[in-house]
Amino acid sequence: MKFIENTKIKFMSFKKAGFVLSGTLAVGSLFSLMLGLNLGIDFKGGTAIGLSFNEEVSIQEVRTVMQSVSVGGQEFDLSTEEIKYFGSNKDIMVKIKSQDNTPENFGQGIVNHIYTSMPTKVPEDKNMFILSLGAVSPKVGSELSGKAFWSIISALVLILFYISIRFEFKFAVGAILALVHDITITLGIFSLTGYEITLSTVAAFLTIVGYSLNDTIVILDRIRENMKSSGTVLFESTINKSINQSLSRTLITSLTTLFVIVVLLMYGGEVIRPFAFTMLVGVIVGTYSSIYIASALLATIYKSSN
Amino acid sequence: MNNTLTTRLLTILFIFGLGIYALLPSIRYQLLSDDAKDNLSEDELAYFESKSIKQGLDLKGGIYIVLEVDLPQLINTLAKNKDKKFDQFLEELNQDYKNSSTDFFTLFEEKALEKDLKLPRYFISYGKTKDQIIEQLTLQSADSINRIIEIIQNRVDQFGVAEPTIQKQGNNRVIVELAGVQDSERARDLLQSTALLELMIVKDVESTNTIVRQIDNLAAMNIEKTNDNVDQLFDTNNSDENNLGFSSLLIAVGSDLAISTSNLSKLQNILNQDNVKQVLDATGSLFLTSNSAATLINDFGEEEEVYLLYHLIDNAELTGGVIEDAQMRLSQSGVSAGQATVQVEMNNEGSREWARITGSNINKRIAIVLDKKVHMAPVIRSQIFGGGTVIEGLDSIQEAEDIAIVLRAGSLPVPVTIQEERTVGASLGADSVSKGTYSMLVGLLIVILFIIFYYKLSGFIASFAVVWTLILLLGILALLEATLTLPGIAGLILTVGMSVDANVIIFERIKEELRNGKSVRSAIDAGYERAITTIVDANLTTGIAAAVLYQYGSGPIKGFATVLFWGIIVSMFTAIIVTRFIFDYVTSKRTIEELSI
Numbered sequence A: 001m002k003f004i005e006n007t008k009i010k011f012m013s014f015k016k017a018g019f020v021l022s023g024t025l026a027v028g029s030l031f032s033l034m035l036g037l038n039l040g041i042d043f044k045g046g047t048a049i050g051l052s053f054n055e056e057v058s059i060q061e062v063r064t065v066m067q068s069v070s071v072g073g074q075e076f077d078l079s080t081e082e083i084k085y086f087g088s089n090k091d092i093m094v095k096i097k098s099q100d101n102t103p104e105n106f107g108q109g110i111v112n113h114i115y116t117s118m119p120t121k122v123p124e125d126k127n128m129f130i131l132s133l134g135a136v137s138p139k140v141g142s143e144l145s146g147k148a149f150w151s152i153i154s155a156l157v158l159i160l161f162y163i164s165i166r167f168e169f170k171f172a173v174g175a176i177l178a179l180v181h182d183i184t185i186t187l188g189i190f191s192l193t194g195y196e197i198t199l200s201t202v203a204a205f206l207t208i209v210g211y212s213l214n215d216t217i218v219i220l221d222r223i224r225e226n227m228k229s230s231g232t233v234l235f236e237s238t239i240n241k242s243i244n245q246s247l248s249r250t251l252i253t254s255l256t257t258l259f260v261i262v263v264l265l266m267y268g269g270e271v272i273r274p275f276a277f278t279m280l281v282g283v284i285v286g287t288y289s290s291i292y293i294a295s296a297l298l299a300t301i302y303k304s305s306n
Numbered sequence B: 001m002n003n004t005l006t007t008r009l010l011t012i013l014f015i016f017g018l019g020i021y022a023l024l025p026s027i028r029y030q031l032l033s034d035d036a037k038d039n040l041s042e043d044e045l046a047y048f049e050s051k052s053i054k055q056g057l058d059l060k061g062g063i064y065i066v067l068e069v070d071l072p073q074l075i076n077t078l079a080k081n082k083d084k085k086f087d088q089f090l091e092e093l094n095q096d097y098k099n100s101s102t103d104f105f106t107l108f109e110e111k112a113l114e115k116d117l118k119l120p121r122y123f124i125s126y127g128k129t130k131d132q133i134i135e136q137l138t139l140q141s142a143d144s145i146n147r148i149i150e151i152i153q154n155r156v157d158q159f160g161v162a163e164p165t166i167q168k169q170g171n172n173r174v175i176v177e178l179a180g181v182q183d184s185e186r187a188r189d190l191l192q193s194t195a196l197l198e199l200m201i202v203k204d205v206e207s208t209n210t211i212v213r214q215i216d217n218l219a220a221m222n223i224e225k226t227n228d229n230v231d232q233l234f235d236t237n238n239s240d241e242n243n244l245g246f247s248s249l250l251i252a253v254g255s256d257l258a259i260s261t262s263n264l265s266k267l268q269n270i271l272n273q274d275n276v277k278q279v280l281d282a283t284g285s286l287f288l289t290s291n292s293a294a295t296l297i298n299d300f301g302e303e304e305e306v307y308l309l310y311h312l313i314d315n316a317e318l319t320g321g322v323i324e325d326a327q328m329r330l331s332q333s334g335v336s337a338g339q340a341t342v343q344v345e346m347n348n349e350g351s352r353e354w355a356r357i358t359g360s361n362i363n364k365r366i367a368i369v370l371d372k373k374v375h376m377a378p379v380i381r382s383q384i385f386g387g388g389t390v391i392e393g394l395d396s397i398q399e400a401e402d403i404a405i406v407l408r409a410g411s412l413p414v415p416v417t418i419q420e421e422r423t424v425g426a427s428l429g430a431d432s433v434s435k436g437t438y439s440m441l442v443g444l445l446i447v448i449l450f451i452i453f454y455y456k457l458s459g460f461i462a463s464f465a466v467v468w469t470l471i472l473l474l475g476i477l478a479l480l481e482a483t484l485t486l487p488g489i490a491g492l493i494l495t496v497g498m499s500v501d502a503n504v505i506i507f508e509r510i511k512e513e514l515r516n517g518k519s520v521r522s523a524i525d526a527g528y529e530r531a532i533t534t535i536v537d538a539n540l541t542t543g544i545a546a547a548v549l550y551q552y553g554s555g556p557i558k559g560f561a562t563v564l565f566w567g568i569i570v571s572m573f574t575a576i577i578v579t580r581f582i583f584d585y586v587t588s589k590r591t592i593e594e595l596s597i
Helices: A011-035 A059-065 A106-117 A138-166 A169-193 A199-227 A236-267 A273-305 B003-031 B034-038 B042-051 B071-078 B084-098 B104-114 B119-126 B130-159 B184-192 B205-228 B230-234 B236-242 B261-272 B274-283 B348-360 B397-409 B426-479 B486-515 B520-552 B555-589
Strands: A046-052 A069-071 A074-076 A082-086 A088-097 A130-136 B062-069 B165-169 B173-179 B197-201 B250-253 B256-260 B285-289 B294-297 B303-313 B323-330 B340-346 B366-370 B373-376 B388-391 B416-424
Touching (some): A011 A273, A046 A106, A046 B426, A059 A082, A069 A106, A169 A273, A199 A273, A273 B486, B003 B426, B062 B071, B104 B130, B130 B165, B205 B274, B205 B303, B256 B261, B261 B274, B274 B285, B340 B397, B426 B486, B426 B555, B486 B520, B486 B555
Antiparallel strands (some): A046 A130, A082 A088, A130 B416, B062 B416, B197 B366
16 A cells, blocks of 8 residues: 655755745744743742542632632632643642742642532542642752753754764754754744643653654655765755655654554543643654755755855 | 574564563563452562562652752751841842752852851851851751651651652752652651650740730831831731731630631731840740640630640750650540540650659649640649650541651751652542553554554564564563653553654665565565664664653653663664564565565
8 A cells, every 4th residue: 555656746846935934933933932931830830739529610619719728827819820620620730830938838738728618529538639739849940940951952962963973964953953943843832822831741842852853864864875876965856856765654654653642642631631742743843844944954054065 | 494584583582582571470460359469478569569560659649759958947057146147148048049949058158258247157166267167067968868868768667658769869858759658748747847846844924924015015116117118008908907916816715825827927927026036035935836726716706716825935845856765545544535645755864854854843834845836735743753755635646646656766857848749649640540551552553553554464564563562661661670650651652653663664665675676585685774774873863862861850751761762672673673584584485476565
C-alpha cells in the first residue's frame, strides 16, 4: 500500500512563503508571549488543590465558600482565585497564587475549610476528598524556572555540538534554528490558549526538541547523501529530491505519533493532558519546520556562503 | 540455517529471555490477589518490592515534601546582643530570601554589607572577621541539617511507612518521600513539628492583670500614631475596630483568659508591636495560646470558638532534651478517663530538676508547652519525684501517638519550613494507572493495525518488534529498579510511536531500493545499511534530550527521561537487529520474488 510515491514536489519553490509564514508565526508568538504565559505553581509558587466531591458541585458554590477562609488565625478571601473543573463536574481544581505571609499548611487549611463548609457533598473520609495537593514556595518556583530554562538551553547546545560533529556546522545551525522556531511557536500557542506551563510541559518541550530533531536529521541525512554526487555544492533541487525521498517516512511517522498522542489526549486523564497537548502542537510544528525551516535555511546558508 | 544466523538467533532469544525473566516478578505480583498480597511473608514482600517495577508517588499515591532549615531562624538563635538594627536586618533578609533563589549566606553577606551591620558584634563566639563568621555559620547550618535528617529518619521509622526515602538536597534541604501514605495532614505534622517540649511556670493573675493594662495603654498609643497617618483617611472602619485595644479582645474563662478564634490575628498584631514586645521582655514573660480551640457560650448566648491564652515566664524550667521515653496511654481515672494522653519519662538529670521545680513552685501552675502551644497548665499540688509527667488535652489517640513519636525521636534543633509539597491521593494515582494503561493499549493497537494495513506482512514483523520493544523496556525498568511515574507511562506510549519510526525508515528505504530495480535480497541489505546511520543519528539526538532531562528533572520527570532513554536504545535494537534477522532468515530459506511491504 502506498500513500505517496515518487513525489516531485518543489518544496523549495515555496521557501519564501515558508519563511513568511514562520516569521509571522514566530513574531506573533513573541508578541503573545510578551502579554504573558500561564505559568503553573511549579514556576511561580503557590498552592494547587484537587478535590473530589461526592456529587456535582458548581464552581460558584465553591467560590462562595472560598470567600472567607480562615487559616492559622488569618482570614483570606480566595474567591477570585482560579477554580475549575478537573475532569468531571464532581472534581475541582483550585489554584492559589502565592501570597505574602501564608501561614504554615495553607493548603491543608483550605482543604479543611472547604471540607467543613460543604458537609453534605464531601466523602466521609477526608483522605478520599483530597485528589492532590501541591504547594511550591516562590523560592523553589524561581529555582525550578531557572533549571527549566537552562535545561532547554543546554540540550540545544549539546545537540548543536553533536550535529556539528556528525554533519557540518551549517547543518547544525539550520537544525537548531528549526528547534528554536518550534519552541517559540509552541510557547506562543500556549500563551494564546492560556494553557498552563508546568514541569511536565517542560518535559514535553524537551521531547519535542528530540522529536523535531529526529525528523530534521532524517532529511539532513538524505541531503548529505545526495550531496555526495554534487560535491560541496548544494542545489535546491537536491534538497527537493531529499525531502521528497523521505516524505513518506515523515508523514507515516508523524501520523503514527499523532495517533498515540491523540489517544493520550482522549483517554490519558487530566494529569497527562497538558503533556499530550504540548506534544500535539510540537509534532505538527516540528514536522513542518524540518521541511521548511531546517532544509530551507540550509539552502539559504549554502547560497550565501557560495 | 547458516552459522551466523544461528548465533544471531541465540543472541536475540537470550535477550528476549532476559527481558521476560526480569519482568516475571512484576507480572507475578500483579497477578496476586489482594488477599494473597496480604499473606506474603516479609521476605517475599521484600523480594517483590525490589524486583518489580516500582510505581512513583504520582501513581501509588503518597507525599513528597521538601523541607528546608529555617535559616533566618537559625541565625536569630545563634546571634547574641540582638538589637533593633539586627532585627530589622533579619526581617529584610528573611523577605529577600523567601523570594530569591540565591544562596542564603550570599544574601546574608550582601545584606550585612548593605545595612552596614558589624557581624562580630552579634556573632563574636563564631569568629572575629566577617569571613570567619560566615564560614562558621555555614558549618552550623550544615550541622543542623544533618541532625534534622537523623531525627526525621527516626520519626518516619516509628511512623511505620514502607520504603520511605529521605535524602539531603544541597546544603540545607531534605527531601522526604512517603509512598502510599494517605493521611497527608498527619504525616506533614509529624515531619514538620519541631517537637520542642518546654515546661514553663504560669504567671500569677495579678501580674497578668498589670501587664494587660500596660499593653492596653500602649496599644491605644499605637492606634493614635497610626491614625495620624494614612490609615485614618482610607480605612476608618478598620482602625475603629483596632481601637478596641487589648483587654477588650480577651474573654475571662474562670481564672483563665481566652481569645476568640476570629481575633487571633489581631492579638498577634498587638503582641508583635515593638513597644509591647519591650514591655513583655522587661517583665521576662510571654503570651501563648492553647493548642486547640474550645467552644464556649458567650454573653449573647451564642457558641464561640476560643483559644485559652496563657501568660508565662519566658524561661523554660525544663525542655524536651531530658525525655527518655514517651508513650501514648489512655487515661485511667478522673474526669479525663478514657482520653488519650502521653506519658513522659525523664532521665536522671531531668527527674532531679523536675523534683526541684515542682518542689519550689507548689500551688503555682506549670504549663506544658509543645512547639509554643500550651497543652495544659495544671496546678502543682506537691513535689513530684521520679521524673514522670503526663500530657493531656489531646484530640485523639492518633494525635497522642504522634506526639509520643516526635518526643521520643527528639526535637529539631531549628524549625524547618516546607518549601515544596506534592501529595497525590490514592484514588487519583489509581485513576492515572488505569487511564495510562488503557491509553497505552489503545495506542499500541492503533499503531499495529495501521502498520499492518500499510506494510502488510512486513508490518507484522514491525508490530512484533514494537511489542517486544515494550516488553524489553519494561524488563529493563524492572532490572534498573527504576520508578515508573505518570510521565513515564507517557514515555512508554511515546516509545511505541517512535519505535515504529525506525521500522518505517527501514521499510521506506527497502521500497525505494525495490523501485530502483534491486532484487528482494539486495534491496533488504541496502535498505538496512542505509537506514542505520539515519536511525542512529536521529535517535542519539533524542537521547541527548533525554539525558539532559534526567539531569534536570525531579521525581516524575526523571521517570520520563529514564523511559525515553531506554526506549530509544531498545527500539534501535528491535528495529535494526531483530527485524533484520527475521528478514534474513526468511530470505535464506527460499528466494522471494516479491516482498510483502
